[in-house]
Amino acid sequence: MHNAQPWTFRFLRHSGSLQLRGDPERAMPKTDPAPHRALHLGCGAALFNLRVTAAHACREPVTRLLPDPADPWLLAEVNLAGPVRDDDDLAVLHPAIRxxxxxxxxxxxxxxxxxxxxxxxxxxxxxxxxxxxxxxxxxxxxxxxxxxxxxxxxxxxxxxxxxxxxxxxxxxxxxxxxxxxxxxxxxxxxxxxxxxxxxxxxxxxxxxxxxxxxxxxxxxxxxxxxxxxxxxxxxxxxxxxxxxxxxxxxxxxxxxxxxxxxxxxxxxxxxxxxxxxxxxxxxxxxxYGPTGPATPRRPVGDVLDIV
CATH class of the missing domain: 3.40.109.10 (NADH Oxidase)
Structure with missing residues (x-):
């Protein structure tokens, strides 16, 4: 919503997993009040791009939504340890992301x-x-x-x-x-x-x-x-x-x-x-019509933490 990019990612080296977290500082309390439906939609879209990119890199994105009931801002965890399945159709979408x-x-x-x-x-x-x-x-x-x-x-x-x-x-x-x-x-x-x-x-x-x-x-x-x-x-x-x-x-x-x-x-x-x-x-x-211009994205260092 409004290109707020309300997400952060954490890569866990020991498990080969990426965690997706919602960022409450980028929520919109008036037009998207708690429990933040639109924020979840935006993070879900970012999660899908992660899955597509993982498949493009020949990794199978095994995904769990809301894996920790005690931590509602941990929205998803994606394990990237295994090779992509032969029937995975996500990679074909990769050129469209940019x-x-x-x-x-x-x-x-x-x-x-x-x-x-x-x-x-x-x-x-x-x-x-x-x-x-x-x-x-x-x-x-x-x-x-x-x-x-x-x-x-x-x-x-x-x-x-x-x-x-x-x-x-x-x-x-x-x-x-x-x-x-x-x-x-x-x-x-x-x-x-x-x-x-x-x-x-x-x-x-x-x-x-x-x-x-x-x-x-x-x-x-x-x-x-x-x-x-x-x-x-x-x-x-x-x-x-x-x-x-x-x-x-x-x-x-x-x-x-x-x-x-x-x-x-x-x-x-x-x-x-x-x-x-x-x-x-x-x-x-x-x-059909003119493609819109690219809008800004936050630097990788602001949204990705590797531990």
Whole structure:
């Protein structure tokens, strides 16, 4: 969420394992209060990239989620001691890790083939989640909920301050930060607000930022799980990253919106009551268009400890 990168890793030499820990200092208490659903999703996505990279390095990532009930910030432990299985399909996704970037730019109106959408649904299932393609009526309903959430945030000074903490609206504001959303990644301002793309600038003017017309009928998919516990959020985060990497290999560009999911009174209405999805964890915008720019990452020394 907002490129906060709320994770640290610890490599245990004696066992050949990597521990993934959540970082409470990078939590967002207003828009993602305890027990920090969105933080778990982000860490789950980072965990999936670790698994992909391990398979690419010919190591089998044997993963346990929440291995210590007494330590809730220890989110996962991945043993890398054994060779990768012959049937492991993770390594093929590795080239997409560096290519995948959130695109807050207009997408074309080109329709996505059903075979590609089916493949993305299958990718989510492999990680224990579901991807649902809503119909046109449901898409309009989701967009209305997103706009409602935008209005709520605009009226909530704590929510606005939290977003502002993780954004850099001035492109000339000193050295680039290793986290958050820089101004160059905001994308253009929408002339007619038709796509669920969060405007991180708000009412502020960003020098050199233009405006554009976005796709009139955005292709949205809902990622969700049957239950809504920390293990489900970690699985959903892994499913989210698998879907995003597969979409990148399929030639798609993507962006995410969690706006309506940050307000409990709106989140329940995002799901389709006729579907088998119990809880929506993320709304994904898919399409064809320009790739978004790379955003900063924290230095390895800040996130990795070797003992």
């Amino acid at each position: 290519r995948r970037h959130t695109s807050r730019f207009p997408f074309t109106d080109e329709e996505i083939p059903e075979s590609i959408l089916d493949g993305l649904c299958g990718a989510a299932l492999l990680e224990g989640a579901r991807l649902y393609v809503p119909d046109a009526w449901h898409v309009r309903s989701v967009l209305d909920l997103v706009h409602d959430a935008e209005g709520r945030e605009a009226m909530d000074p704590e929510a606005r301050a939290e977003t502002a903490r993780w954004t850099q609206t001035d492109i000339n504001d000193g050295a680039p930060r290793p986290e958050g959303i820089p101004a160059y990644a905001f994308g253009p301002r929408q002339r007619d607000v038709t796509a669920p793309v969060r405007d991180f600038a708000g009412r502020q003017t960003v020098p050199g930022r233009g405006s554009a017309t976005f796709e009139k009928w955005p292709c949205l998919v809902l990622l969700g799980t049957a239950d809504d516990r920390p293990t489900d959020w970690l699985r959903a985060g892994q499913a989210l990253e698998r879907v995003l990497l597969q979409a990148t290999l399929d030639g798609l560009v993507t962006s995410l919106t969690s706006h309506a999911l940050e307000w409990p009174e709106l989140r329940w209405a995002v799901r389709d009551p006729g579907s088998a999805m119990g809880h929506v964890q993320m709304v994904i915008r898919l399409g």
